[in-house]
Amino acid sequence: MSVKYVPVQWNPNKYVYDAVLLASVVLYIFVFLELGTAAADVTQPINGAIVRMRAFGSCAFLMLSVILAIGPLARLDRRFLPLLYNRRHFGVMTFAVALTHAVYVLGWYFAFSPTDPLVALLTANTAYGQVLGFPFEVLGIAALLVLAILAATSHDFWLSFLSPPLWKALHLLIYPAYAAAVAHVALGYLQDATNPAFALLFGGAVLTVGALHLAAWLRAPAEPTTADDWVMAGDAGDIPDGRAIVVRISPTERAAVFRNGRTLSAVSNACAHQNGPLGEGRIVYGCITCPWHGFQYRPEDGCSPAPFTEKVPTYDLKLEGRTVLVRRTAHPPGTRVEPTPLPEDVA
Amino acid sequence: MVATLLQIAEVYLWIGAAVAAVFLLWGIDRVEPNAAGAFVFRPLLIPGILLIWPLVLWRWWVLTRGETGVRRHRPPRRVQHAVAIVLALAIPVILMGALLVRQNRPLERPAVLLAPPAAAPAAEGEAGQ
Numbered sequence: 001m002s003v004k005y006v007p008v009q010w011n012p013n014k015y016v017y018d019a020v021l022l023a024s025v026v027l028y029i030f031v032f033l034e035l036g037t038a039a040a041d042v043t044q045p046i047n048g049a050i051v052r053m054r055a056f057g058s059c060a061f062l063m064l065s066v067i068l069a070i071g072p073l074a075r076l077d078r079r080f081l082p083l084l085y086n087r088r089h090f091g092v093m094t095f096a097v098a099l100t101h102a103v104y105v106l107g108w109y110f111a112f113s114p115t116d117p118l119v120a121l122l123t124a125n126t127a128y129g130q131v132l133g134f135p136f137e138v139l140g141i142a143a144l145l146v147l148a149i150l151a152a153t154s155h156d157f158w159l160s161f162l163s164p165p166l167w168k169a170l171h172l173l174i175y176p177a178y179a180a181a182v183a184h185v186a187l188g189y190l191q192d193a194t195n196p197a198f199a200l201l202f203g204g205a206v207l208t209v210g211a212l213h214l215a216a217w218l219r220a221p222a223e224p225t226t227a228d229d230w231v232m233a234g235d236a237g238d239i240p241d242g243r244a245i246v247v248r249i250s251p252t253e254r255a256a257v258f259r260n261g262r263t264l265s266a267v268s269n270a271c272a273h274q275n276g277p278l279g280e281g282r283i284v285y286g287c288i289t290c291p292w293h294g295f296q297y298r299p300e301d302g303c304s305p306a307p308f309t310e311k312v313p314t315y316d317l318k319l320e321g322r323t324v325l326v327r328r329t330a331h332p333p334g335t336r337v338e339p340t341p342l343p344e345d346v347a
Numbered sequence: 348m349v350a351t352l353l354q355i356a357e358v359y360l361w362i363g364a365a366v367a368a369v370f371l372l373w374g375i376d377r378v379e380p381n382a383a384g385a386f387v388f389r390p391l392l393i394p395g396i397l398l399i400w401p402l403v404l405w406r407w408w409v410l411t412r413g414e415t416g417v418r419r420h421r422p423p424r425r426v427q428h429a430v431a432i433v434l435a436l437a438i439p440v441i442l443m444g445a446l447l448v449r450q451n452r453p454l455e456r457p458a459v460l461l462a463p464p465a466a467a468p469a470a471e472g473e474a475g476q
Contacts (some may be wrong), residue, residue: 119353123349149395153398186445211435214432
């Protein structure tokens with residue numbers, strides 16, 4: 001199945017998503033610029049350049065917080081999944097906003113420095129051995145660098161070229177980057193802020209992100225501990241026609257059990273194209289259809305219909321009453337497994 | 348020290364630019380079938396190659412030798428869970444630590460902007476000069 005690369009993959013949903021995102025950013029910056037000067041510190045009146053850098057910096061931080069909240073939210077409630085599928089555009093826009101913040105910082109505080117602005121920024125404070133007065137700028141630079149890497153490798157090409165596991169591992173850098181950004185704000189602006197509004201917003205955002213990750217972790221399906229080769233997937237009656245339930249086979253592997261009319265079949269949950277979540281897709285014209293890019297597979301053998309050549313692993317299924325069991329050991333991609341008929345009372 | 352590090356970073360980026368030129372004009376067509384005949388998207392790849400060119404060279408080499416597809420179905424989920432939990436625990440530590448080292452507490456009396464002292468009347472001797 002060939003999809004020639006284009007600069008940006010847009011569809012009507014992504015147009016709406018990006019438009020809402022852009023409008024939200026513009027609105028936030030506008031409101032901050034209108035209210036920011038009056039609400040700023042009382043000891044020193046601040047000028048427009050500082051308000052602008054704070055507007056973009058706080059906006060980027062809140063955007064990053066939302067990005068990190070989307071993942072656990074989607075795991076806790078499937079209605080948030082559309083936000084997850086479009087998250088890459090969100091990330092690129094966050095990098096652009098964060099970069100604007102950094103440019104304002106360099107252009108204001110080091111505008112007339114005789115040395116290179118970046119050298120001046122990194123050498124102005126070298127008290128790395130203390131918490132109070134720590135050069136928090138390097139934490140922001142580290143977070144910005146990670147955001148740059150993630151934004152620059154967000155195109156579909158990178159997912160395919162690096163391979164989904166490596167791409168995913170690279171993009172896990174978002175977690176230490178967020179920790180660095182939290183420390184950047186906490187050791188920077190939060191140290192001398194006198195207006196509690198931003199401190200409350202900041203604290204609320206970071207604690208929400210942490211709490212959502214903990215909640216999603218607690219709600220995650222437990223890893224099957226039985227030594228048995230069969231893993232319980234659930235009640236056959238819980239699988240809507242044309243849809244799937246996802247079962248955790250091992251810490252790194254999940255299977256999607258699809259109902260196709262009166263039969264059940266199980267395939268790997270990871271699409272062969274870019275590891276999209278097949279179990280969140282549905283059966284269209286008899287083929288499992290990936291929700292990310294529409295790659296299709298036959299339920300019974302995990303093969304894309306001719307002339308396409310993609311294949312995913314398949315699994316054996318059996319029923320104990322109405323309970324669906326999946327064999328842990330996957331068949332090689334493209335292996336045919338006879339579909340399992342549904343119990344009479346379910347069918 | 349910092350200037351040296353920035354010079355190293357500059358050299359790194361220049362090497363990345365050379366890798367980008369060779370890869371986008373020649374190598375990409377050999378390892379990525381979906382890039383064949385697609386040229387408009389290629390400039391978008393330049394920033395990524397500049398930043399992670401050692402990884403690009405390594406993947407280029409792996410794909411040229413031929414890669415088995417087994418690992419493609421096993422994303423690193425266990426690592427993601429662990430990293431997310433570490434982050435969730437680190438956030439309150441960072442937040443509370445930063446608030447603890449803060450020199451003035453939130454409930455302290457707010458600072459007052461002092462007015463500049465009134466101009467003293469000029470001395471008679473100075474006025475005559």
